[in-house]
Amino acid sequence: MKPVLFVTGHAPPDRVGAFARLHEAENVEFALFGGPSKHGGPAASGQEPLEGDLPFPHRYIRQHEPVSLAASGSYRAVVCSTGGRIALGATWAGARRAKLPLILWSSLWSHPRSAAHALSFLALRRLYRSADAVVTYGSHVSAYVSARGAHNVHIAPQAVDNDFWSAPEIAPASWPIGGLSAWPERVATKFLFVGRPVREKGLGVLTEAWHAAGLHAPTAALVLVGVGSSPPWVPAGGAAGHTAAGHTDEEILRMSPVTPVELRNLYAECDVLVVPSIPTRTFREPWGLVVNEAMNRELAVIASDAVGAAAGGLVRDGETGLVVPAGDSNALADAMRRLASDPPLRARLGKAGAQDIRAFTYDAWAAGFTAALATLNLARGRW
Numbered sequence: 001m002k003p004v005l006f007v008t009g010h011a012p013p014d015r016v017g018a019f020a021r022l023h024e025a026e027n028v029e030f031a032l033f034g035g036p037s038k039h040g041g042p043a044a045s046g047q048e049p050l051e052g053d054l055p056f057p058h059r060y061i062r063q064h065e066p067v068s069l070a071a072s073g074s075y076r077a078v079v080c081s082t083g084g085r086i087a088l089g090a091t092w093a094g095a096r097r098a099k100l101p102l103i104l105w106s107s108l109w110s111h112p113r114s115a116a117h118a119l120s121f122l123a124l125r126r127l128y129r130s131a132d133a134v135v136t137y138g139s140h141v142s143a144y145v146s147a148r149g150a151h152n153v154h155i156a157p158q159a160v161d162n163d164f165w166s167a168p169e170i171a172p173a174s175w176p177i178g179g180l181s182a183w184p185e186r187v188a189t190k191f192l193f194v195g196r197p198v199r200e201k202g203l204g205v206l207t208e209a210w211h212a213a214g215l216h217a218p219t220a221a222l223v224l225v226g227v228g229s230s231p232p233w234v235p236a237g238g239a240a241g242h243t244a245a246g247h248t249d250e251e252i253l254r255m256s257p258v259t260p261v262e263l264r265n266l267y268a269e270c271d272v273l274v275v276p277s278i279p280t281r282t283f284r285e286p287w288g289l290v291v292n293e294a295m296n297r298e299l300a301v302i303a304s305d306a307v308g309a310a311a312g313g314l315v316r317d318g319e320t321g322l323v324v325p326a327g328d329s330n331a332l333a334d335a336m337r338r339l340a341s342d343p344p345l346r347a348r349l350g351k352a353g354a355q356d357i358r359a360f361t362y363d364a365w366a367a368g369f370t371a372a373l374a375t376l377n378l379a380r381g382r383w
Contacts, residue, residue: 002076021362023056030058063087070094079103104131107286109144133372138312156368165296173265189220189340192270197227200283202276209332267297275303295353300346320353
């Protein structure tokens, strides 16, 4: 049986298990063209797999190579992600030259509005309409592509290694040594942010919300993982009196990126994950896999409505978390105060999230692509 060609930029650590499961199910070869990545996994973990360590067939290519690769006659179908301007067009051209079915793997639920991206809008809309099938990150992306002419749309739910993130092998968290090292043991509610210190992650909104909430130890504290020891990024023009610049009190702890094991330990000692992402001209959070990780440890989640995991239905306001308007620091402050003062609510939301996340598995992710292939009579069991 011929394999399926899957063209994408990277195989970051939190995708490796999903890609391996899809290969097991459908005999898939991955063509990785590199390029910029907004995945937090490699930077946060320091464990990006070596070439020989990837547990599935793969090759490293340049972005123009999918033309000849897809047209080689070696594959039964082609999957391509929406990343890589040259690679995307080259994959489409190669698949059409070989008259192979093309499946688009899409994460966008708002097209970037930079000048460069404006030029690609019409081309991408044509690809939505011409693809033989589209596989998306969730219902929010499915609604977006369907409104732009996509048909035969399927969902591959975003997943992490649930066994790893829910494992009972927990050690005490490695808090930084120094003047702040003693406070975690005496704080009732620990709010946790995990992410890159960039504008779209909403750190400016979070720091403003923290000060507006008026929370202090021993009632609550804020842990920022991934931002380093310097003050987090705050939007230019923000209210200087409501940022963390120069802030030295014990209620905010800034940490550099940590390994997955260390992050799992931190999840186990914290109470609420905050994902305050905001939309920008070039980015809207496709999902936010930290939500999956934290739910595996029964953390309550506060997410903005610009987070894919909220728009896609995993974080549901009042059921598996609290959802606030993106960029609204007052609403975020209210949500933080609410969870700090209501332990039963935190517990209820955390348990509901832990129950729901069980359905977001690598098997379910792979099944989304199998379903798309099945509609084209190309799934492994039908070949």
